[in-house]
Amino acid sequence: MTAGNNGTNPPEGDDPFGYLYRSENGAPSAQGQQANSPRRSYNEVRAVGDRRYGQQQRPQPDQSPSPYYAAPETQPGGGQGGSGGPGRRAAGRANQEPARRNGLLIGALAVVGAVILGVGAAFAFSDSDDDKAGADPGASESADAGQDDAPDPDDGPPEEDEERPLPQENGSSLRLENGPVVAGDVEGSRAKDGSYIHGFKEGSAALWQPEIEEDGEYTVFVGYTVPGKDMSLQVSANDASPYSARFSNYAGAEEGDWAKGWTQTFAWVELKKGTNDIRIACGDKAEQCSVAMDRIWLEKGHVKK
Structure with missing residues (x-):
């Protein structure tokens, strides 16, 4: 029910807002000619966006939808998403995943190689230190002992253990x-x-x-x-x-x-x-x-x- 009308039929035919389309002399406008068409139920279910007013016509199946109202999936390449959309990002991650895995594998191999080289170097330096020590753990102590036992020049020549031959x-x-x-x-x-x-x-x-x-x-x-x-x-x-x-x-x-x-x-x-x-x-x-x-x-x- 609209204002000023308690009857069952709305003014201006089907359209309760038909008076908005009248000309100044009271004749219906061209846009209001739809009022003479049979009334359709207000409770009739229509698809969202299907109803049109005035001269707008429902697009035919062979017509391309307007890019302003089309979902991104309907655009060329829409299945992959826009430049920054989820579809492109997913594809980018899919393309980057093998490269990332390859990078991680190379990094892991490099770490393992560095560890092996470090262990080998440690053994090499250990062997070198053992070769500079003469492979004898008491070599340095013996050397020090020999220096301590060295004769003092002021003591004169060392005594000979063997007896000198008689004259x-x-x-x-x-x-x-x-x-x-x-x-x-x-x-x-x-x-x-x-x-x-x-x-x-x-x-x-x-x-x-x-x-x-x-x-x-x-x-x-x-x-x-x-x-x-x-x-x-x-x-x-x-x-x-x-x-x-x-x-x-x-x-x-x-x-x-x-x-x-x-x-x-x-x-x-x-x-x-x-x-x-x-x-x-x-x-x-x-x-x-x-x-x-x-x-x-x-x-x-x-x-x-």
Whole structure:
């Protein structure tokens, strides 16, 4: 029911707003000619947007819908959405997903490779440190200990563990007194230069001064030759009484054969640490002093050979 009308039919035919289309003289307008058409029920169900007023006509199926009223899905490419729509974003994410997965895979492989390289480098440096240490855990300690045990230059030369060889001398190097001379015409001398001393007579002697490292008993050995006869000379050490040493014909040479009589004899003596005086002299019997000596040396203890 509209204002001013209590009847059942609305003014201006079907359209309750038909009076809005009347001309000034009261005749219906062209737009209001629809009023003469049969009335349709107000309760008739119509599709949304189907009703049109005036001269607007329902678009035919072959007509393209207006882009102003069409849904985005009806536009060309609408299934994919607009430039910023959900459809394009979904497609973009679909296209970007494989690239993203590839990037993540490459990154993971790079991390694993870096870890492997780091572990390998750690082992390499560890082995290098073990090679610079000599592969011996006590090497550095031994080196330090060696530095601590190094001799101090102010302490002098280190003592030798092995005993030095006892002195020995050629007869020609002895100090000769009152008559003996150096010669070398008799063959068989065991001196380095083949020489010897001879010419002992009463009151003559040969002096030897060996230097030793400790006091004790020693044996003086003398190399000599005789002309096929037994001889005898006096041997003394330091202030001790002379000892009569036998210079016998142990080689069994013929009388007068000096070259065949080379042999050796000995005398037991007591010596002191340091320099000692060993004297070999002719006694009061000159006929017992025909001896030629080539060498003299010491042995520790009282020995015979």
